[in-house]
Amino acid sequence: MxxxxxxxxxxxxxxxxxxxxxxxxxxxxxxxxxxxxxxxxxxxxxxxxxxxxxxxxxxxxxxxxxxxxxxxxxxxxxxxxxxxxxxxxxxxxxxxxxxxxxxxxxxxxxxxxxxxxxxxxxxxxxxxxxxxxxxxxxxxxxxxxxxxxxxxxxxxxxxxxxxxxVGEYEDLRFPDPTLDGDVAVGEVLVVDGFGNAVTNLPGELLDGRESVAVNGESVPVVRAYAELPAGDRLVTVGSHGNVELAVNRGRGDDAFGVTVGDEIRVE
Amino acid sequence: MxxxxxxxxxxxxxxxxxxxxxxxxxxxxxxxxxxxxxxxxxxxxxxxxxxxxxxxxxxxxxxxxxxxxxxxxxxxxxxxxxxxxxxxxxxxxxxxxxxxxxxxxxxxxxxxxxxxxxxxxxxxxxxxxxxxxxxxxxxxxxxxxxxxxxxxxxxxxxxxxxxxxVGEYEDLRFPDPTLDGDVAVGEVLVVDGFGNAVTNLPGELLDGRESVAVNGESVPVVRAYAELPAGDRLVTVGSHGNVELAVNRGRGDDAFGVTVGDEIRVE
Amino acid sequence: MxxxxxxxxxxxxxxxxxxxxxxxxxxxxxxxxxxxxxxxxxxxxxxxxxxxxxxxxxxxxxxxxxxxxxxxxxxxxxxxxxxxxxxxxxxxxxxxxxxxxxxxxxxxxxxxxxxxxxxxxxxxxxxxxxxxxxxxxxxxxxxxxxxxxxxxxxxxxxxxxxxxxVGEYEDLRFPDPTLDGDVAVGEVLVVDGFGNAVTNLPGELLDGRESVAVNGESVPVVRAYAELPAGDRLVTVGSHGNVELAVNRGRGDDAFGVTVGDEIRVE
Missing domain, CATH: 3.40.50.10790 (S-adenosyl-l-methionine hydroxide adenosyltransferase, N-terminal)
Structure with a gap:
């Protein structure tokens, strides 16, 4: 194959x-x-x-x-x-x-x-x-x-x-987030075709939480996009296992105003 | 497979x-x-x-x-x-x-x-x-x-x-057109990538006709898009067997001003 | 297959x-x-x-x-x-x-x-x-x-x-360029998804040259797009074997202002 x-x-x-x-x-x-x-x-x-x-x-x-x-x-x-x-x-x-x-x-x-x-x-x-x-x-x-x-x-x-x-070759590594107590700082790694902004923040950050502050604004934490009305902003654990900024039936990148490389601060 | x-x-x-x-x-x-x-x-x-x-x-x-x-x-x-x-x-x-x-x-x-x-x-x-x-x-x-x-x-x-x-599940049915003598009322089910507006009206409606009135305007009935000059509006039987609103070498949805769900009345 | x-x-x-x-x-x-x-x-x-x-x-x-x-x-x-x-x-x-x-x-x-x-x-x-x-x-x-x-x-x-x-059928031939001493006149056959403008001019025209005049303006001849800074216009031999107008990490069609069918004159 x-x-x-x-x-x-x-x-x-x-x-x-x-x-x-x-x-x-x-x-x-x-x-x-x-x-x-x-x-x-x-x-x-x-x-x-x-x-x-x-x-x-x-x-x-x-x-x-x-x-x-x-x-x-x-x-x-x-x-x-x-x-x-x-x-x-x-x-x-x-x-x-x-x-x-x-x-x-x-x-x-x-x-x-x-x-x-x-x-x-x-x-x-x-x-x-x-x-x-x-x-x-x-x-x-x-x-x-x-x-x-x-x-x-x-x-x-x-x-x-x-x-x-060969011993030498170009490498490429994605940045690690910084985790400091209740504050985690990472970045958007990619935006997928649905507009979901996939970060480098580990999904475990969201365990047991009903909401988190994303760049200073409170956003609900859900398991499924459809738990909220269409158009609502949300934070979830994406299929990558990472924190993802999304909108039910909408584009997370637009709604959060973020693009690849932008800093994401979760409290 | x-x-x-x-x-x-x-x-x-x-x-x-x-x-x-x-x-x-x-x-x-x-x-x-x-x-x-x-x-x-x-x-x-x-x-x-x-x-x-x-x-x-x-x-x-x-x-x-x-x-x-x-x-x-x-x-x-x-x-x-x-x-x-x-x-x-x-x-x-x-x-x-x-x-x-x-x-x-x-x-x-x-x-x-x-x-x-x-x-x-x-x-x-x-x-x-x-x-x-x-x-x-x-x-x-x-x-x-x-x-x-x-x-x-x-x-x-x-x-x-x-x-x-299971006995219960979500179903989905497309609407049937209403056929009343010489007047048929249906709707646009989808628009394909060429811009052809596919309706739920059966192709047999066009049998033997040279033109029909689509939402009040007379439009020629053809078998092949290329029977008319480029840019002309037409009605044909699509590969789905349904009435299709199209334009030779153009977009039917734009030319007819229709989109999915719009009512189509053929006389 | x-x-x-x-x-x-x-x-x-x-x-x-x-x-x-x-x-x-x-x-x-x-x-x-x-x-x-x-x-x-x-x-x-x-x-x-x-x-x-x-x-x-x-x-x-x-x-x-x-x-x-x-x-x-x-x-x-x-x-x-x-x-x-x-x-x-x-x-x-x-x-x-x-x-x-x-x-x-x-x-x-x-x-x-x-x-x-x-x-x-x-x-x-x-x-x-x-x-x-x-x-x-x-x-x-x-x-x-x-x-x-x-x-x-x-x-x-x-x-x-x-x-x-059958003996008769529709044929389709791409135009040959005209080559007259140091002047070659051809045309853009297609533009690919990267914006590279592929001409009908044979790649051999560029052999041994560091620059050529394309429609009157001097443009460097390179083997690889990345030989020049991002955004620079260039001429190269494309994977088709023909002369190609391109931009490193940009669109050649926009930078040269050309589209399919346009005349390209190389001196």
Whole structure:
């Protein structure tokens, strides 16, 4: 099984699928291709939330503002899973989460690829061999690598000649909240499609409370959005396990006036 | 085969897929994940139109404004098909349509699930067991249920201990038009992505007519959008078999000034 | 394997999938369903770029402003691939590209279908037989044809009784640029989701150059978007092999003030 995630919209992911299906019969599962363009951090958040629900798989991730520069292509082994994508941190939060329960170490490898001066379509776009473009490594570098790693197996892919263990790579970590007695200060990590503002504050903060002060204003704590009338602001524990600012049948980000990165103070 | 439909956008459906793929090797087919948010009625309409084209399958449907409240989780058997989703009526129009030709009865079951006070991520998001969130039953209740019902089989899933026949459930029916001689009064059920306004008026109303009066104005009746110049208003029988208000290469809803629920009077 | 492409959005493609899965167990792969509505030319461009990356497959393409008129349904054999869709030119650029390397000829067939006066839902939408709608040949004509051609095999489908070789069909060709010494004049073929303006000018034009004049203004030539600061205009060779006008982390179409069809003059 190979999952795919990118900020490509359509139809670029289909080219990646074609390239992989030249090399593997694996099941392909889309995670998302509408991540905010070139927003490594938001993609990393969602992958951390979603990928741990999958059975063992290779996860292809292409949110890659540095495409065509000398940033490396990485393959990360995380227990029974492997993640393939650019060296910009996007793979790491999910890799750590995938190994959290078993306590496995993650292992980071570089996948070497030949740069090329030729243009990808200098003869024809049809079938291989072809040059590697400088603007679409998803198709020309990462998709072939993901397919070949899938075929080699998560256990054994590091034995390939083009795979080299590396000690240094870009990391990405989400900030920890500060908890000081009755006051917790965190931030909005992402806003989902419903407008729910997901913070980095642990859901346990809300245990046993009927209301909390959010940035100074009292807001009811509920388990389900529909406990309140449509349009009412609320605080709940989201499916991520974190404190979430929301509105029943409305957008929490608008109602609270918050966006990604804003400080959230809960008392 | 399991189909998936929701109002989740991305990447939440991928979490449902991961959860199912932990339990089944079934083919997964997306119906849509961009139904209007929390709009049970529109989702019910589209499912009624689309699901009957599928071979026998389990259909997972999550448009669920009542998530986390005490509304039940349902599994509906409709001939060779099963539908799994919240008890808010969203499953029923499709279930009736799936059984219309054979004349089968639909059977409605409740799928019991354990509520939980723990937070889903209190330890780690990675792998089971985990608590059921109060905000994402698609992932924590319905997806596991759909996968397990698929594995048990549409014939036999009702033998599971967590499946109980129920006599009362939320239903949802679309209004019938009133037909009185030459005057038919119906309403707009949905507007599709092209802007075509789909009514509840039967296509047979247009048989043999070259034009009809729609809300008092004469409009040509055509078989194909392209029979008229681009931009012209028209009435046709849509792929649903119902009267549809449209514009060749334009949006019917704008040109007719109608939206969902508006009365349509055809003479 | 069957790929699907359309301008349908959702959920109409799911109906096509259901129809096909009644007839085949083939893998189904979405190329895109959000092509600009009824824009045959843009769809043809993207299919030419993407389909050659696939292994042998049947490609179902439905961008069909003439649905319900007497335009034919075509099946085009292009080497190991077959393309199925309306006779409006949308299949041809991809078919030529699929055969470019091997030098195969493309062969064009008409797929005959019975027109129908009955309404598709006059009895029930559920299961066959049913009438062919005049507004959704994707579901009622092209999807069944693609599935049946897949089952018959790309080599042999022309032996079917409903498949007839044709000599005349709508073609579609993208304009060639004019190259005159140091001046090349082309046009914008498409703008992708990132805002990159893809021209018909061959990438080789940029070989060895550090800057070129685009419509009279000097613009740097780079291999990778990220070679310049965010917001800077640039010219590069896109993944299509053509000259592309872009902005690092921004939209090239806005920055250059160009849209599809605009003349681009490179010196």
């Amino acid at each position: 190979i999952t795919l995630a990118s900020d490509f919209g359509t139809p670029y992911p289909a080219a990646m699928k074609g390239v992989m299906l030249q090399r593997t019969d694996a099941r392909l599962v889309d995670v998302a291709h509408d991540f905010p363009r070139q927003d490594v951090r938001t993609a990393a958040f969602w992958l951390r939330e979603v990928l741990p629900y999958f059975p063992p798989a290779v996860h292809l991730v292409v949110v890659d503002p540095g495409v065509g520069t000398d940033r490396a292509a990485l393959a990360v082994r995380a227990g029974d899973h492997a993640l393939v994508g650019p060296d910009n941190g996007v793979l790491l939060p999910a890799a750590r989460e995938l190994t959290a329960r078993e306590g496995d170490e993650i292992e980071v490898f570089e996948v070497e690829y030949a740069d090329s001066e030729a243009h990808p379509a200098s003869e024809t776009r049809a079938v291989e061999p072809r040059a590697i473009s400088s603007t679409f490594h998803g198709r020309d570098v990462f998709a072939p690598a993901a397919a070949e790693i899938h075929e080699a197996g998560v256990e054994d892919f590091h034995e390939r000649d083009d795979v080299v263990a | 399991i189909t998936l439909a929701s109002d989740f956008g991305t990447p939440y459906p991928a979490a449902m897929k991961g959860v199912m793929l932990q339990r089944t090797d079934a083919r997964l087919v997306d119906v849509a994940h961009d139904f209007p948010r929390q709009d049970v009625r529109t989702a019910a309409f589209w499912l009624r139109e689309v699901l009957p084209y599928f071979p026998p399958a389990v259909h997972l449907v999550v448009v669920d404004p009542g998530v986390g409240t005490d509304r039940a989780a349902l599994a509906v058997r409709a001939g060779d098909h099963a539908l799994v989703g919240p008890d808010n009526g969203v499953l029923l129009p499709a279930a009736r349509e799936l059984t219309a030709r054979e004349g089968d009865e639909i059977e409605v079951f409740e799928v019991e699930y354990a509520d939980s006070e723990a937070h889903p991520a209190s330890e780690t998001r990675a792998v089971e067991p985990r608590a059921i969130s109060s905000t994402f039953h698609g992932r924590d209740v319905f997806a596991p249920a759909a996968a397990e019902i698929h594995e048990a089989g549409v014939e036999d899933f009702h033998e599971r201990d967590d499946v109980v026949a | 069957i790929t699907l492409a359309s301008d349908f959005g959702t959920p109409y493609p799911a109906a096509m999938k259901g129809v096909m899965l009644q007839r085949t167990d083939a893998r189904l792969v979405d190329v895109a369903h959000d092509f600009p509505r009824q824009d045959v030319r843009t769809a043809a461009f993207w299919l030419r770029e993407v389909l050659p990356y696939f292994p042998p497959a049947v490609h179902l393409v439905v961008v069909d402003p003439g649905v319900g008129t007497d335009r034919a349904a075509l099946a085009v054999r292009a080497g190991d691939h077959a393309l199925v869709g309306p006779d409006n030119g949308v299949l041809l650029p991809a078919a030529r590209e699929l055969t470019a390397r091997e030098g195969d000829e493309i062969e064009v067939f008409e797929v005959e279908y019975a027109d129908s006066e009955a309404h598709p839902a006059s009895e029930t939408r559920a299961v066959e037989p049913r009438a062919i709608s005049s507004t959704f040949h994707g579901r009622d004509v092209f999807a069944p044809a693609a599935a049946e051609i897949h089952e018959a095999g790309v080599e042999d489908f022309h032996e079917r009784d409903d498949v007839v070789a």
